[in-house]
Amino acid sequence: MKCIVRLCRNLLDEIHSDLRRRHAHALERVGFLYGRLARAGSLAIVVPFDYVPVPDEQYLLNSTVGAMIDADALFDAHQRTRSTGQCCLLVHSHGGSGGTWFSRTDVSTLKRIGPSLQRMAKNAAHGGLVLTSRTGACLVWLPDEKKPTRSAVSIVGFPLILDRGKFHVA
């Protein structure tokens, strides 16, 4: 199944303004983006509507990757996903303005978080979204699918950005 994430530009601006804030020891901030999953034939559509930053105190120092979020941050995301049935995407930014993709560390993190969130809300889509100033890339675990799907990303605003990654929706 193909998937597209349609992200409103207002929400994208809100995310960027949070992720740009400096942290005492984390070089890169993350947050959780919640949304709903809809179907259009064989196309899955994720429409995010709420962004929740990870609080400063939930970043831990880590000798391998510098910093990582703690169990409380993950618990909160799992709890909300379970109680609402919403989609949950872990969001961070790579900076720059062109296309981007997840690092090896990102993918390894998502491979743990995606299926775990999937168990919390099995009818939603979960995974990660990595942003640049102009666009983003997304990897999601869709309902009943064990392997993640590379999702297209649309930034809905002025201008309308249609980032199809490696596939065409049609």
Add this chain to the structure above:
Amino acid sequence: MLPSNRFSRQGFLGLAAEETFATARIGIVGLGGGGSHLAQQLAHLGFLNFILYDGDAIEESNLNRLIGGTNIDVAVATPKVMIAERLIRSVAAPSVMIEQHQNAWQDNPAALRSCDLVFGCVDGYRQRWELQVMCRRFCIPYIDIGLDVTNAGDESPKMRGQVILTVPGGPCMRCIGFIDDENLGDEGRRYGDAGIHPQVVWANGVLASTAVGVAVDLLTGWTRTVPEKDVVYLSYDGNTGLVSPDKRLRYLKSQSCPHFRDNEVGEPIWQSL
């Protein structure tokens, strides 16, 4: 993607324009006087993915404006979506993909949800509002075009039209004062009292061309301008031929929309009380 020779005259739209047009999935609801112009122009520009909705077949009274319609089509009552498909295929690259629906979009809304941009060329405010709601729920920009001719007593009939682009997160058609409870409830009296749905080819052409220009700017950003209040509302005065920003935009106080809450997205959820 490098611009092909086919589109060499529109290179100013940017290097990515051709690929964007080829990728974007366009929904057109209503393939009459306005929609047929849109279909033709979008095909010329290089759009390659179309979802078309219209439940009607062509009638003789449509021949004054329906682009692509012929006397033979009237004789055999060709569905309007088939005429539009024929028109698009006559211009577009062979790889064009067209999904036609000979029914109201509400009878098969899934295909419309998959669109990246929806054009509404429908009659009446209620239909427009329903399209607006669908587009908000699935985070799709919506472009509305419409034409109205009203009698003004002893004066000449007044021809007015509009092109509106609303984008999720920004003002909707209620915010800008185009749709309100009064015209939703009483549209039969106010809409088109100079005959049944008065339409003429030149005015449809002006509105459709303007809408296509708005869509191209949305997709390419070639003018490098962002609408001041995150919405485009252009009014057409058919008596003078002027297209200009509607004066109601001056009184729009907020760029946020109180009519659609952020979490009202995706499939509607029904709960028993």
